[in-house]
Amino acid sequence: MTSPAKRKAESQVETTKAKKAKLVVPEYHTTPSRRDEEGEIVWPAPRGQIERAREVIRECAKTKKSTLILPDKDADGLSSGAILHHTLTSLGLPSELISVYFPPKGSNVHDEMTRETIAEKSPAYIFVLDQGSRKSGPLYKEAHTCLVVDHHFAEEGGFPEGADYVTAHDCPPVATSSLLTYNICLPLHPDLEDKISWLATLGTHGDLGNSLKWQPPFPDMTATFKKNPKKAINDAVGLVNAPRRSAAYNVAAAWDAVISVDGPKPLLTNAKLRDAQFEVKQETEKWAHVPPKFSRDATIAVLTIKSAAQVHPVIATRWAGFLKSDKLEIVMCANEGYLPGKVNFSCRVAKHARARDGDQKVDIISTLESIVADDSDLRSRLGESFARGHKEASGGIINTQEWEEFKKLMGVGESARRKPEGAAKEKKKPQANTLKNYFVKAS
Numbered sequence: 001m002t003s004p005a006k007r008k009a010e011s012q013v014e015t016t017k018a019k020k021a022k023l024v025v026p027e028y029h030t031t032p033s034r035r036d037e038e039g040e041i042v043w044p045a046p047r048g049q050i051e052r053a054r055e056v057i058r059e060c061a062k063t064k065k066s067t068l069i070l071p072d073k074d075a076d077g078l079s080s081g082a083i084l085h086h087t088l089t090s091l092g093l094p095s096e097l098i099s100v101y102f103p104p105k106g107s108n109v110h111d112e113m114t115r116e117t118i119a120e121k122s123p124a125y126i127f128v129l130d131q132g133s134r135k136s137g138p139l140y141k142e143a144h145t146c147l148v149v150d151h152h153f154a155e156e157g158g159f160p161e162g163a164d165y166v167t168a169h170d171c172p173p174v175a176t177s178s179l180l181t182y183n184i185c186l187p188l189h190p191d192l193e194d195k196i197s198w199l200a201t202l203g204t205h206g207d208l209g210n211s212l213k214w215q216p217p218f219p220d221m222t223a224t225f226k227k228n229p230k231k232a233i234n235d236a237v238g239l240v241n242a243p244r245r246s247a248a249y250n251v252a253a254a255w256d257a258v259i260s261v262d263g264p265k266p267l268l269t270n271a272k273l274r275d276a277q278f279e280v281k282q283e284t285e286k287w288a289h290v291p292p293k294f295s296r297d298a299t300i301a302v303l304t305i306k307s308a309a310q311v312h313p314v315i316a317t318r319w320a321g322f323l324k325s326d327k328l329e330i331v332m333c334a335n336e337g338y339l340p341g342k343v344n345f346s347c348r349v350a351k352h353a354r355a356r357d358g359d360q361k362v363d364i365i366s367t368l369e370s371i372v373a374d375d376s377d378l379r380s381r382l383g384e385s386f387a388r389g390h391k392e393a394s395g396g397i398i399n400t401q402e403w404e405e406f407k408k409l410m411g412v413g414e415s416a417r418r419k420p421e422g423a424a425k426e427k428k429k430p431q432a433n434t435l436k437n438y439f440v441k442a443s
């Protein structure tokens with residue numbers, strides 16, 4: 001996915017100096033659940049989907065044929081992949097029969113390139129984990145069984161043709177892919193508890209943040225955290241997420257690390273992970289202070305950077321946490337240096353707009369779509385990789401030309417805060433006094 005979910009489950013109690021009313025964002029686990037006809041909570045996914053997923057996994061292990069796992073590249077995706085890998089081998093599938101594939105930088109599982117790779121490997125079973133869901137033709141033309149495990153927004157029938165799927169997206173509080181995979185796999189073999197529980201916490205903290213309360217409907221992970229302290233899990237999240245953000249995009253190194261250990265501790269000293277993390281930290285610092293520009297209506301803040309590293313999501317998340325303005329809804333970081341000729345962008349909901357409810361709730365995907373709703377030509381040129389991901393954390397990859405047009409439609413730099421014409425030609429530098437007005441003093 002171009003924009004992995006990073007919907008932090010932090011409890012946000014904040015006070016401003018002006019003694020405004022306290023803003024309390026409810027704990028993630030308290031989101032009301034869906035219930036079936038008997039009043040039973042449906043979580044983390046519809047029961048029929050979970051049972052079908054178990055059936056496919058059992059059948060795959062028994063059939064002992066070539067199996068391909070396509071996990072997403074972040075902590076949640078890699079953990080989902082490792083959970084499934086451990087499950088299949090515990091059930092007797094020889095590891096030689098399992099291959100794992102990561103599309104190179106700039107491509108994704110929905111690309112033609114991935115289809116060619118799949119065809120070369122000619123798998124009997126394909127597992128697509130945490131990749132985001134989109135409607136497409138079959139991933140592979142020959143006879144095969146495909147299972148999609150996901151938690152991203154999916155349009156009606158938004159899965160590859162012929163694939164079975166299990167998705168957490170419609171069962172709030174939306175579980176991570178790793179937690180869903182854990183829930184599916186855990187009952188399949190008695191050895192799994194030890195092997196996969198820590199991975200479920202690794203992936204879940206990766207997507208939902210460190211402060212998630214493991215309260216119902218989330219499973220009780222007390223024993224897991226006793227054995228694998230939260231600090232180690234959380235530090236491991238940062239390390240595992242580093243290679244896919246580095247310029248070299250060495251996702252395989254993160255996978256090799258995660259699949260070869262039985263807990264988070266050895267990850268903390270892994271040299272490849274630490275080097276990648278160092279590089280990404282340097283790059284983030286380098287770009288973390290570019291001043292934002294605002295859309296015409298001041299609802300979107302845009303930060304423009306130029307980095308070969310995938311630091312745009314981190315920078316968007318950071319600024320979303322401290323930009324302060326009543327009108328502001330979305331913080332967008334656009335990276336003009338990640339891929340040649342392309343702009344990769346990430347959007348996050350501004351902290352102050354996160355508590356909105358009902359009609360007022362910020363939906364990034366629909367906001368982005370509404371900006372181009374009247375320009376069908378531009379919309380079609382923006383392509384399928386525009387406005388992907390979650391309502392709360394979306395993004396895309398678009399060509400530079402379309403980015404310029406999209407920026408014009410947003411009216412970036414045309415907000416009321418714009419400097420007068422005369423000053424427009426000056427080299428734009430952040431004005432300390434103006435900028436300060438957007439910051440919330442850390443409490």
Ligand SMILES: [Mn+2]
Pocket residue numbers: 004005076077130151176177207
């Ligand atoms: Mn995920």
